[in-house]
Amino acid sequence: MRPMMPDFDRAVSLLRAGELVAFPTETVYGLGADAANPEAVAKIFAAKGRPADHPLIVHLAGHDAVEHWAEQVPDVAWELMETFWPGPLTLILKKQPWVPLTVTGGQNTVGLRVPGHPVALELLRRFAASGGHGGIAAPSANRFGRISPTTAAHVQEELGDQVPLILDGGACAVGIESTIVDCSRGEPVVLRPGHIAPQHLQAVLGRCPEIESANGAPRVSGSLAAHYAPQTPMRLVAGERLLDFLNAQRHKGDRCGVIGHSQPPQAGMPHLWRMLPADATGYAHELYAALREMDHAGVSLIAVEALPNDPAWAAVSDRLRRAVAGSGQA
Ligand code: TXA
Numbered sequence: 001m002r003p004m005m006p007d008f009d010r011a012v013s014l015l016r017a018g019e020l021v022a023f024p025t026e027t028v029y030g031l032g033a034d035a036a037n038p039e040a041v042a043k044i045f046a047a048k049g050r051p052a053d054h055p056l057i058v059h060l061a062g063h064d065a066v067e068h069w070a071e072q073v074p075d076v077a078w079e080l081m082e083t084f085w086p087g088p089l090t091l092i093l094k095k096q097p098w099v100p101l102t103v104t105g106g107q108n109t110v111g112l113r114v115p116g117h118p119v120a121l122e123l124l125r126r127f128a129a130s131g132g133h134g135g136i137a138a139p140s141a142n143r144f145g146r147i148s149p150t151t152a153a154h155v156q157e158e159l160g161d162q163v164p165l166i167l168d169g170g171a172c173a174v175g176i177e178s179t180i181v182d183c184s185r186g187e188p189v190v191l192r193p194g195h196i197a198p199q200h201l202q203a204v205l206g207r208c209p210e211i212e213s214a215n216g217a218p219r220v221s222g223s224l225a226a227h228y229a230p231q232t233p234m235r236l237v238a239g240e241r242l243l244d245f246l247n248a249q250r251h252k253g254d255r256c257g258v259i260g261h262s263q264p265p266q267a268g269m270p271h272l273w274r275m276l277p278a279d280a281t282g283y284a285h286e287l288y289a290a291l292r293e294m295d296h297a298g299v300s301l302i303a304v305e306a307l308p309n310d311p312a313w314a315a316v317s318d319r320l321r322r323a324v325a326g327s328g329q330a
């Protein structure tokens, strides 16, 4: 059966009227509002329960809109856009003076991204064609601190009644949030790792960009130590210790959810196993759905097999660390 055509006309009318619309991107679902309308943007913060100093990404239909939102765009930023847009890369640039501070969390920079999802792009094109400024501000469509949604059903579960329209574009291909590169202060710096890894950026930049260690500064909300988190407590367990750990839990009478990638499920154990792909891209694609599934399964603990210590796994490792730090807070 063909999926229903998303109701773009209704989405554009709602956005123009200052209402929220959730929409799919290739990374995660976004909770969108007209980025030029501070009252509309305020509704995003209210729906998510997100602190007002956490800046939002403005989504655009194409490069040609960039200078409407940003000024003093360095050459290197244009090169990154040429190479990776539409795609899972957000660039931090100096904002144009008119861009509302509600969007930028009070900062003089703005995060811009052209997403690589046909539904998102069609929505952005139609929204831009309808007049106004054409930018859609959108954080991930989850309650603050929780797991980002990668299907329309997840958005419904997270925000339900608070969003008048959720456009369904199927499961997100990438599954974790975009790579964020700050181009607003000289040499580009990675603020949030993602599917586009430092070695991909190196091909354009000519050298490997620095990665700013995230320490909870609110500039990047995804950089808070506790984020992307399930309500069930989570533990990372080294692959070689996993079976002992699970046996001990069994003896305590605890039923765990287990997210593995190399250790196959053990017969006779009461635990709920979910095997994810053993490659970082496949793993990222399924991770958030797996965490959500475990959260619903009524297990007392989620044991996650620790990931390989390899640059290819850096972005998923980052999300897992934060999920562990934020887990268990019902
Ligand atoms: O993949 C994504 O980026 C998804 C989809 C919907 O595009 N969006 C997303 O938004 O992850 P959110 O709000 O959950 O995370 C956006 C991140 C935040 O950590 C925010 O602090 C950072 O981008 N950010 C936005 N503008 C910024 C700025 N001017 N300076 C520094 N960080 C900024």
Ligand code: MG
Pocket: 139, 140, 148, 222
């Ligand atoms: Mg988020």
